[in-house]
Amino acid sequence: MSPTVPAAPAAAPARLRHRRSARRLTAGQAADLRSAVAAAQAIRDDRGYQHHAGIHGLPLPMSCTHGSPLFLPWHRAYLFFFEKALQHRVAGVTLPWWDWTHDHAEGIPRLYARARVDGKANPLRASPIQRSGREPGGTDHTVRDPDGPGAPPLPTRQQLDDVLALGDFLDFSNQLEDIHNGVHVWVGGTMADIATAAYDPLFWAHHAMIDRVWRLWQLRHPHAGPPASLLRRALPPFPATVADVLDSNALGYDYAAATAAAPGPGHG
Amino acid sequence: MVDRFVSAPLELPDPEAAFARADLTFYDVDHSGSSFEARVFVDNADATVETGRDDPSYAGSFTVFGHGGCFGDEGHCDVPSGPEDPFDLSPPHQLTPQVKLVVITDALHRALAAGRREATVTVVAQTPGARPNDVLAFSTVRLLTYK
Numbered sequence: 001m002s003p004t005v006p007a008a009p010a011a012a013p014a015r016l017r018h019r020r021s022a023r024r025l026t027a028g029q030a031a032d033l034r035s036a037v038a039a040a041q042a043i044r045d046d047r048g049y050q051h052h053a054g055i056h057g058l059p060l061p062m063s064c065t066h067g068s069p070l071f072l073p074w075h076r077a078y079l080f081f082f083e084k085a086l087q088h089r090v091a092g093v094t095l096p097w098w099d100w101t102h103d104h105a106e107g108i109p110r111l112y113a114r115a116r117v118d119g120k121a122n123p124l125r126a127s128p129i130q131r132s133g134r135e136p137g138g139t140d141h142t143v144r145d146p147d148g149p150g151a152p153p154l155p156t157r158q159q160l161d162d163v164l165a166l167g168d169f170l171d172f173s174n175q176l177e178d179i180h181n182g183v184h185v186w187v188g189g190t191m192a193d194i195a196t197a198a199y200d201p202l203f204w205a206h207h208a209m210i211d212r213v214w215r216l217w218q219l220r221h222p223h224a225g226p227p228a229s230l231l232r233r234a235l236p237p238f239p240a241t242v243a244d245v246l247d248s249n250a251l252g253y254d255y256a257a258a259t260a261a262a263p264g265p266g267h268g
Numbered sequence: 269m270v271d272r273f274v275s276a277p278l279e280l281p282d283p284e285a286a287f288a289r290a291d292l293t294f295y296d297v298d299h300s301g302s303s304f305e306a307r308v309f310v311d312n313a314d315a316t317v318e319t320g321r322d323d324p325s326y327a328g329s330f331t332v333f334g335h336g337g338c339f340g341d342e343g344h345c346d347v348p349s350g351p352e353d354p355f356d357l358s359p360p361h362q363l364t365p366q367v368k369l370v371v372i373t374d375a376l377h378r379a380l381a382a383g384r385r386e387a388t389v390t391v392v393a394q395t396p397g398a399r400p401n402d403v404l405a406f407s408t409v410r411l412l413t414y415k
Contacts, residue, residue: 057336058339060339060340060344061362062335062362065359066299066333066366067297067299067364067366067367068360135336135337135339136337136339145396145397148396148397149396149397149398150305150394150395150396150397151305151396152305152329152331152394174367174369175369175371178330178331178368178369180333181303181330181331181332181333182305182331184303184331184333185303185304185305185331185333185396186396188396188397192302192303192333192334192396192397193302193303193334193335193336194333194334194335194336195335195336195337195339196336197333236359
């Protein structure tokens with residue numbers, strides 16, 4: 001009797017996608033990300049990069065939430081739908097996270113800082129800003145001025161550990177948001193204003209890091225979370241409530257430092 | 269809007285009463301203009317933008333991610349005042365002032381160890397690049413300690 005190979009379960013659990021460190025992407029993963037962002041930047045309708053970037057800031061209305069207990073849930077929903085838009089361009093692509101507590105000498109990861117890749121402009125270095133997304137007299141593309149005069153330093157690992165140790169969601173959210181604000185100011189340029197920040201491709205890596213820290217905090221404090229009064233709050237313009245976005249696994253993603261995969265023997 | 273503010277002296281807690289954490293909470297912080305970092309100094313009314321983070325009076329900072337200005341027509345950026353309509357499901361106005369917090373546990377311990385019974389709070393605003401620093405506005409600063 002030959003050994004049998006069990007058939008694949010009829011209803012296999014959905015496979016999570018993993019967001020990875022921006023400094024640890026494989027060459028193929030980096031190329032997929034550039035392709036997805038470039039493709040989205042080329043679309044002018046509501047599937048495109050400009051539409052998604054404009055939700056945060058200009059054109060009006062600015063829908064983002066800051067200085068509010070909805071800061072973390074709203075931005076989780078925002079990243080989720082932007083990532084979906086990228087996956088519609090390149091299947092399986094995920095948003096990398098920028099760990100700004102490490103490699104301070106490098107500053108902005110090379111993935112986002114290098115001007116050209118393979119002889120072409122790097123779409124992760126800068127993005128156009130649609131006319132309706134510009135501040136009066138503002139630039140038509142994103143610019144940065146990292147670690148410029150007057151900028152606060154990048155956060156340290158100790159600052160992050162201190163925040164992760166907090167046991168109350170509102171305290172955690174408030175202090176993490178302040179760390180987040182400092183990184184926006186450190187990057188400078190169009191990243192330093194709410195109106196234009198999300199046009200910079202680096203915005204998404206910065207916020208993936210913020211979302212990752214929330215995920216880490218949730219793992220460390222499994223019985224803590226937003227007050228019950230917040231759970232049914234809507235996160236406009238997204239069709240989601242706070243409760244809908246609490247579990248990143250239920251949204252189909254998690255975080256890993258790096259990933260690699262190879263095909264198995266199959267079931268044939 | 270100012271670029272620097274020195275509070276009236278705040279009464280410090282009884283030095284014999286232990287506390288695990290001390291916060292300075294800033295109420296009604298304006299965030300309508302440029303982003304900025306607000307550096308906070310305890311018991312140093314002379315602190316300026318030149319005073320370093322290694323100064324013993326440095327207590328910490330909060331950072332405002334600024335709106336960047338008003339982009340609507342006249343009245344668009346006027347934050348509604350008065351009682352809220354309980355039937356209005358609209359989100360709060362984007363420019364509703366914020367609450368900011370700075371954990372100053374170590375700085376407060378230093379001030380108490382130096383024998384201080386009251387201390388001023390100096391806040392210095394620093395914007396990135398060449399932007400003007402007169403972006404600081406808030407209604408109240410309050411010292412809170414927790415056991």
